[in-house]
Amino acid sequence: MRRLKKERQQALKDSIRTNPFVTDEELSAKFDVSVQTIRLDRMELAIPELRERIKHVAVKTYEDEVKSLPIDEVFGEIIDIELDERAISIFDVKPEHVFQRNKIARGHHLFAQxxxxxxxVMNDELALTVKSELQFLRPVTAGQRIVAKAQVVERNPEKNRAHVKVVSSVDQATVFVGTFEMYRMTEQSEGDEQ
Amino acid sequence: MRRLKKERQQALKDSIRTNPFVTDEELSAKFDVSVQTIRLDRMELAIPELRERIKHVAVKTYEDEVKSLPIDEVFGEIIDIELDERAISIFDVKPEHVFQRNKIARGHHLFAQxxxxxxxVMNDELALTVKSELQFLRPVTAGQRIVAKAQVVERNPEKNRAHVKVVSSVDQATVFVGTFEMYRMTEQSEGDEQ
DNA sequence: CCGCTATTAGCACTTGGTACTAATACGAGT
DNA sequence: ACTCGTATTAGTACCAAGTGCTAATAGCGG
Known part of the structure; x- marks a missing residue:
């Protein structure tokens, strides 16, 4: 019987992991044991009751929602900025930013930063990217911190254009270089493109 | 008293929206009315009980989690692909992809797609971007569907390089053009960059 | 003072449990 | 055959956070 118990407990764990919304009663029917046995199993495995499980999932989601808004908005935290001149941001590469296969950060995250x-860095907050040239010089992996430095290198206020050069590095080594031709949107015009 | 009731119910709605984890008892203390009054208010406002609220939040998160994994992995759904030749993907621009101010899609989403x-489209699944040139020709707004077509235009198997041209359009109008110099990673080499 | 709405109180019942005690089954060891 | 130990089952009291229902009370408007 000992083997049966362990197997059941393993299956129980799996069941609850794949569907945390299952009640003890449903589990008891599924495994054809009494509700009490399910409860004992949960005790031994330190699995909390249905409501607590649901609550944890809900709380997690809730916190994620609150967190995701501001972080997502900037893509990299800006730590220094002098409008129309230069700006610096940092971006910590996490497991979700890399290819599963080789753990190398996906290009669009470097681009996004x-x-x-x-x-x-554009003074007008309504700036759109028109053109861009990028070089990905070295792979970046999860756990590394990318420091991006932007410099406004050319201004052309008549045409509402400006050029920005961004150099991103990890531990002093340049990993990415990009030049961006930016279009400044004035209030009325619904101009070019981002 | 009628005004007081309406105000309380409005405040109650707000309270529960900002914190769905609050019990009737806590609300009754907060608004200095009986628990029964809170219950009546919830009935009139059709607000479900604590456990149901939590469950809804949890279920939502749960579904999101399942959904987010595959979608996030590709950034745009690939609808046609002929390896080493061409590929097509679609990407529906949603409110979360645009600037709040002008509702124009952020450049990195077009780039990501x-x-x-x-x-x-590269046959090797371990392909990294080395260089890239982009043109953002027209603004894309929320609700539009971007169709991206990629074409492998140059192959250089000795150097493990290839060029891919991607043209993205909305309703037949080209909105974005990008050329990508790709590096094919072979099993051993931990080569260039993505 | 009547009527009306709002509020409060109280009770039985529900779900999905916890905590605890007790009974029963069943095989291993001696 | 008897006993030990583990596993399982049953049953009871209790809890949180409610629903559903009935009834009492407060306060004011006319």
Whole structure:
């Protein structure tokens, strides 16, 4: 009987992990044991009751929602900015930013950090990217911190254009270089493109 | 008293919206009315009980989690692919992809779709972007569907390089053009960059 | 003072449990 | 055959956070 118990407990764990919304009664029917046995199993496995499980899932989601808004908005935290001149942001590469296969950060995250910084450094907050040239020089992996430095290198107020150069590095080594031609949107015009 | 009731119910709605984890008892203390009054208010406002509220939040998160994994992995759904030749993906621009101010899609989403497609079209799944040139020709707004078409235009198997051209359009109008120089990673080499 | 709404109180019942005690089954060891 | 130990089952009291229902009370408007 000992083997049966362990197997059941393993299956129980799996069941609850894949569907945390299952009640003891449903589990008791599924495994054809009494509700009490399910309860004992949960005790031994330190699995909390249905309501607590649901609550944990809900709380997690709730916190995620609150967190995701501001972080997502900037893509990299801006730590220094002098409008129309230069700006610096940092971006910590996490497991969700990399390819599963080789753990190398996906290009669009580097681009997102650099492009967002280019948008931010423009004095007008309504700036759009028109053109861009990028070089991905070295792979970046999870756990590394990318420091992006943006510099406004050319201004052309008549045409509402400006050029921004962004250099991103990890531990002093340059990993990415991008130049961005930006269009400044004035209030009325619904101009070019981002 | 009628005014007081309406005000309380409005405040009650707000309270529960900002914190769905609050019990009737806590609310009764907060608004200095009986628990029964809170219950009546909830009935009139059709607000479900604590456990149901929590469950809804949890279920939502749960579904989101399941959904987010595959979608996030590709950035745009690939609808046609012929390896080493061409590929097509679609990406529906949603409110979360645009600038709040002018509702124009952020550049990195267009880049992400195009870059991911360039990676996908490469036969080796371990492809990294080395260089890239982009043009953002027209603004894209929330609700529009971007169709990206990638074409492998140059192959150089000796150097493990290839060029991919991606053209993205909305309703037949080109909104974005990008060229990507890709590096094919072989099993051993931990080569260039993405 | 009547009527009306709002509020409060109280009770039985529900779900999905916890905590605890007790009974029963069943095989292993001696 | 008897006993030990583990596993399982049953049953009871209790809890949180409610629903559903009935009834009492407060306060004011006319």
């Amino acid at each position: 650099a492009n967002s910084l280019a948008v931010a | 195009a870059n991911s497609l360039a990676v996908a």
